Amino acid sequence: MKVVRVVSCLVAAILIAACGSGGGSSAKVIKLGAILSITGAGGVYGPQSRDGMMLAVKQINAAGGVNGVQISLTVKDDASDKAQATQLTQTLIQQEQDLALLGPTLSNSALGAHPLAETLKTPILAVSTTGIHIVPDCNFPASSTACKYVFRDSLGEETAIPDNIQSYAADQHPKTGVLLVAQDDKFSSDGGAIVQTTVGKYGITLLKTIKFNKAEADLAPYVTQAVQLHPDVIFITSLGGIPAKIMTEARKQNWKGQFLGGNGFNTATVSTQAGAAGTGARSGSAWYLGNNFPSNADFVAAYKAEYNKNPDQFAAQGYTAIKILADSVSRANLTFSDLAGDRDKLRTAMESVNIQTPLGPFQFTASHDVKQTVWVIAMDGNGGFTLVHEIPAS
Amino acid sequence: MDFVIQLFTDPIGFWNSHTLFIAQVGINSIIALSMFIVLYSGQLSLAAPGFMAIGAYTSVLMDQYWHTPLALNIAAAVLLAAAVGLVVGLPVLRLRGVFLAIATIGFIEALRLGVILNLPITGEGLGLKNGNSDPLGGINLVLVSLVVVLFLVWRLTKGRLGAAWAAIRQDELAALSQGINVARYKMIAFVLSALVAGFGGALEAHLQTFVDPSDQQYGVTRAVQILTFAVLGGSGHFLGPVVGALVVTSLPWVFEQARDYINIVTGVFLIAVIVFRPQGIVGRGGLAIVRPRWWPRRARVNASTPG
Amino acid sequence: MLLRLDSVQRHFGGVHAVDGVSLEVEQGSIYGLIGPNGAGKTTLVNVITGYVPFQSGGAWLESDELTGLPAHRIAALGISRTFQNIRLFKDLTAQENVLVGMHARRHDDTLAQLATLPMFRRDERTRIEEAHRLMDTVGLTAKAIGRRPAGTLPYGDQRRLEIARALALKPRLLILDEPAAGMNPSEKQGMRELIENLNKDGLTILLIDHDMRLVMGVCTRVAVLNFGRKIADSTPKDVSTDAGVIKAYLGTGGEREVSSAPGASGVDEAVEVVEAAATTKVAAEPENAILEVRNLSVSYGAVSAVRGASLSVARGEVVALIGANGAGKSTILNTLSALIRPDSGTATFDGLDLTVAKPSAIVRHGLVQVPEGREILARQTVLENLELATWARHDRAAAAKDIEAAMKRFPILGERRALSAGTLSGGEQQMLAIARGLLAKPRLLLLDEPSLGLAPQMVDEVFAAIEEIHKDGTTILLVEQNALRALAIADRAYVIETGQILLSGSGEDLLHNPAVRRAYLGG
């Protein structure tokens, strides 16, 4: 009896599989795969990236695809887990046979996934990771040589934070600062390291670096410690709700100075959560909602029409990522038969991308990093941002 | 679903495109086995992630600073983990049930937040770059190791040692009356489990391009996950943890469609198994570890009441 | 001299569990240790085997001093024991249990295990063969039960298996703690033969048991404990005629009833039972029964404790339920209180089906149990205990009055109302337990071993209280070891033997039935 059941299952499975595979392979299509954190802590960013990508794919396909070839994008959720992100990278490359990959959402996942894509010679485009060691070396084992297949369209903290600090220093000439950094996640620690190395250049003395853990129940004691040093600036490098919590607490404790930060500031949710306390908090952003040059205005309009809510930086970067790949594909004259070859062609094409995007005019640097304008923005106190400076790509 | 289908229709293709997944199952199984050793001797210890961390950092650091061969690194990692196990075990092994569990939680988090995140040598929050990792090639090493560990654990549970452990798990008092030095055998189990965990940790690090001091990796989250493997699979039989690791690790792949809700699926699954098969998927009576004093009376001598 | 104890002391709080006991066990002898419940027998064993630390005094096994050694060392020195309530490794197979027993004399084989050398395999085989031999020695068929989890074996077999496990240690001294408890006569006979055979092979045995017949029959020397003191240490013959022993053993009033300790004569018990059954006419069951129990069967896992017992209690009666330890008396009461659910049979109390009702509902319906060992709430004050007892009642005001009344009836409780109940003496705790039972306004009061481990004068007080309660019109079902006292106040009584009602009759009849007396008094 049991045997019968097992056998029948097998047969069924084989049949289904047969049909499945029969359908897929023949048609000519641009297969892209995205590894994003839809669930788990990264769920704050993943969904937006996904929506941005989906919108781009929809527009392109509606317009007849890339040189008449449709794009098919599969989005996989890595549950904000490094191990799963890496495993998904492998299956997307080796089983789904995707042409190129996007993501993953979180920095520590990227450090697992990118080297793998590199070894498997598949282009992978980071859409939200801003830490150190994403590009060019992608922390690749046993080689200091740049990774050839890893790109990133998300503005790195290594650019954003210094630009932000520089512009503020130019405006206000602050003397002293305190750094609050979450020590138990890659992204935040990276940001902290960057702040520490930068401030000196602009004559700011770092009075103290205060490390805390994301899992801290109450940040008030840290804020108190910072405030009691009466710094001109408090630098915050952390994710999720934490920057907002710190700003609120600091303002309550009657501190009047300036907040400077990084990517962790750049979402509407953070601005909303911080509310009035956040007013004026500055960060270097890859994108600004209010930019009204066509490539952004159209994007914002389309996004609103699609999801009837405002896009955020991650949506914009996701959207841009698809545009970049589409443009590269259009110039790469792929064979659609020799996958390895196509992946290489695509990679070469990507290096010479130069298009208008919601982020502004977009190019890759020699080291596959973003080459774009940095928009220094400040929270407006009610969930939005205002543009303070526009620092063109150097 | 494709996952399962491919497993049947195209095993080779499956293997080739899922080496990382399979390796992860292997690693998880090894760690689960380390948890199994303590559970088998009647101790509810969640210290495994701590020892994994020790193993991982030791082997990677040795490689980084002295460029020693992998085998040596792993050996050192294992020994250090065992040594720490001894030190940690001494004060807390007299604790029973959840008390031991909580104490070990204290240990792993103190290690992670207090030490690892604060020593420059461990790269603090940035994690530790692992120069000679081999994500794709590691699988064979992992599977071989799994077989070896599995064999060792199996044999250990068979011999005098295993018999003593089983006796202690069932009834410490009666075990004493058979001349079993309960304290010593508990310690042996604890140290062995630390050793295996350290090994697993070092192995896992070898598959990863960088060592990540996150909670999912070496924190409570991981500890709970490992406990789930062991208990779900069944902590009375040495195959239980492996089955548990396999099942839990596969869930997100098998329920591809429900990925967004995978934790709900897992939760339901956990409750269902524990309610309808408390001894776990494999084996019998695996959970006989502690009973609350108010549970309806079973044979329980209170050595201190006269008569 | 194999074992020598020198004025061993052990107190628990105020209780002198073992109070300066000295004794010497001859090599190759069977040494009996008897005494009423609470005499300190088990505590003495726990001290010898290192489970309970010495307070003063010392113990030697031949030249080895045991004083202060941990239990596992003592076991390794060659003292193995069984436990009063069986402590087998329930989830391990019978065979595995015996193999564990060999631990102490088995050199570590971990490495051999890893290598699984053939020579090691041979050891393993020989060990298993030995295990089987041991099981055969104690009368278990290894083939049949070797692979079954110990917990699933029938009661008798579990006792024997525990002995086999103890033998696996190759002990110099074997301590058996009530090996025959709850066995039926034929099983007891078997146990007796087993003990004698083991002794024939030169094994020294320290035997603790309630069953006088067994002890008197097999032992070469017998010591009697009472309230932690050794009151006699001599040959069975002398002990059985020692007035002090008789008094201690049968409770006050004992000397009036019997001239020699029960079971002094070695007549076969099984025969007497039949005799007893024959000579006692089963009293007609009352028709206006408030409690009706028919063919009740209860089991704990594989161990069946009650087998088709039937009994009934009429309004206003005092009914006694007597029988040996583990005969199933308490199991019946707990089934009536729905702490255990029966496998089959019916039990109705004044129209309420006890086999399905919730325990709380049963109490509310007026069936209240005063459990064995009192189970008072030691961490709460006397007053809190009493107040809790009125939980099931809704007449708060009346309840409050009753509490006051109870504290008048048992003045000691009134005095101690503010103290935590744990500080009360055994007798006072029993009073509290009874008072608690009464406060629930019972129409039927189940009393389980009210005199257990109490000093004679305390026993008198308790029984006085019980009679008083009865006079106030409360129906009582009384389970008691002190059969004489129980029968003396009972209108009717049932004699239960290994879960079966053996015979019943009026208290008088049973009291004066010689067979019953010889078979059950003091059991």
Added chain:
Amino acid sequence: MGQQLLNAIFIGSIYALFAVGYTLVFGILDILNLAHSAVFMLGAAVTYSLVVNHGQSFLVACAVGIAVTAAMGLVIEHVCLRPLRRRRAPPIAALISTIGLALIIVAAIEQGRPDTIFKSLWVDGANSVSFPAGVVPNPTWYVAGLTLEASKVAIIPISIFLMLVLGYVLRYTQVGRGLRAVAENPRAAQLMGLDVDRMISLTLIISSALGGLAGILFGVALGDISPYIGRDNVEVRGLAVIVLGGMGSIPGAVIGGYLLGMVEVLALVVLGSSARGGVAFAALFLMLALRPQGLFGAKLRERI
């Protein structure tokens, strides 16, 4: 330093309030209810979305939030504990089943987005949010250079009041006696006519309601509500607190809570920020190693 002391007291009160529910269940059932942290989070989340997404007044929202968590207590009993009790499973089983439930609750909130079935519970997914200004009246006073924030100051009397009430109920009322009876000896309790299952349900209702309230206060005072506040921020600390105070002891949990608050702040001020992280856990470990019964717990019962 003064401010730091205040910080310690504020967070201590929240720890205490959270831990009281935790320890109550352990004291009476000998079971570690690992779903308690999820309930804590649920209380905050439900209250928030009632206010922000369903336009309820804060007080109404609180009431409903607490009601929901209390109900969740019943769910815990009926789904995670009672079935196991019926099967005589050991407490570690309850550990696992409550972990399972916690997973479910957190995942449900985490998946609460405008386009999912959980949207009525929560719409902000994994995001961290805070009550919009003005929803909760929260004036802030500055006294002698100290910041006194109404929402935080309020926590102290609320927690202390609740714990006094709980203490009173347990000590001087019939129900309290009943609960203690179940804790000490369920058999005896049953024989006295107590419905043990009922009492246990009651225990979980009380415990969960307290947990939920603690969650709400946390959300208001710290301006941080996300699916993870229970799991990440208070769960393990809650363990530390009940161990410090002595498993099962209510006053122990209260004092333990304040103690942990102090210890953490002291560690920050004295040892510096980086060392602080591990302190709570080191304390936890040492406490169990040196004095397992905690500061106020009764001597540990040897389970033999």
